[in-house]
Each structure stands twice: as C-alpha cells, then as structure tokens.
Amino acid sequence: MTALFFGFSCGNKSISCFNDKCLYLPASNVFYNAVFIEGNKDSTFYEIQMITTKSNFLFQNKLKYIVERIPNLTYPEKFLSESTTGFIETQERIWLHPPRTAQFKFITQLAPYPEVLLPINIGDSISGKINMLGNWGDWSGKSSEFYLNVVKDSTLTINERTDTVYILNGCGKILTEISCVNYLFSFTYGFIYAYYTNNNGQRFIMKRKDIIFDI
DSSP, X not given: OEEEEESSOOOOOOOOOGXXXXXXXXXXXXXXEEXXXXXXXXXXXXXXXXXXXXXXXXXXXXXXXXXXXXXXXXXXXXXXXXXXXXXXXXXXXXXXXXXXXXXXXXXXXXXXXXXXXXSOOXXXXXXXXXXXXXXXXXXXXXXXXXXXXXXXXXXEEETTEEEEEEEEEEEEEETTEEEEEEEEEETTTEEEEEEEXXXXXXXXXXXXXXXXXXX
C-alpha cells in the first residue's frame, strides 16, 4: 500500500514513460462525452476536451480542460469552462487531475483522482489525503481521505481490437460526504472511462469519444 499526500502541487518532471511508451506525453488531445445525473432532474450532458503537454505547471506537467455544457431545459444558457491544472506521467506512475467545474465539481474533486502505479498489479492500493484549499465551501481548509484499488483486469473490444484493461475503484470522504469512482485504464489509450457516484444520489459519467467499446 502506498500513501500519498496532495496539496497544491506534487510531481516529477521526468518524461521517461513506462516501457518507453508515453500515453499523455509529449502531448495529447482527448475528447470525452459526459453526463451528470441527479435524481429525477434532467440529465445534463457535457463535451470535455483534455489537452496535455510537456510544458510545466508548478511541479507537474501542464494539463488543460475545456468543458462545454450542452443546453437543456434546466440549463438553457451557454456554458464553457477552461481550466489549467497538472498531471504526472513517469516510469513509476500516471496521475491526472480530473475536470472540476459546473454541477460535477464536488463529485470529481472528492473521489480519488485517476492514477495507476507502474507496472500495474492486481491488488495495488493507493491511499492518501487531498488538502482542500479555498473555494470549496465547508470543505475549505480540511483534508479528505481516499483509497483507490486495482481490482481486476479484463479484455475489452476497443475499436474492433481486443485490448487489456484494468478496473480500478475507490472512494474519498470528507466530513459526511462520500464520493466513489470506477475507472477503466488501458495501456493503449490511458483512462477511457470513469463512473462517479456520491452519497447524495448524484452520478457523473465520462467516456472517451474517439473509441468505441461497450461495458
């Protein structure tokens, strides 16, 4: 078990990747379809663009999210969010900030972030804390606790080719709030799917737009 502690910065600027194959370095531009679901309310759909580079952001590599909300009856107005944050890709690990904005801001902030230790082994477990700085309401100034486990591997047909994927799940907790996530990770495509839930009955789902697979 590895314990990790995050504040506003962490990381390693190396661009040497696992088995000399980089998934997000030196640069990638990935699109996700996403949906936020809350009880009997209208589902809210998003298009998310994730741009990674080898440029530096604090002590990490630079990552940019562009999030566009598809208008619906509940939110008919245009919504476009751009944010810059960081990610890590080395021979030892891949770690990404998730997108955090709009209705899904709290659910993705609290759940464990997308991360794998390399090489991946079934039973790998990561745990630690995330320090909440400002702009998080009652969470500000407090720390969440999280864990993320590699529970199994599986084969998946992606773009008509068989690929090995790893299934990870875990939860984060702060005060009385709990947010959990299931991830699918591929050595061909990286993180291809995320399914978030919390104890308030909210769900948020992200799926890579450029690849075809069924789960």
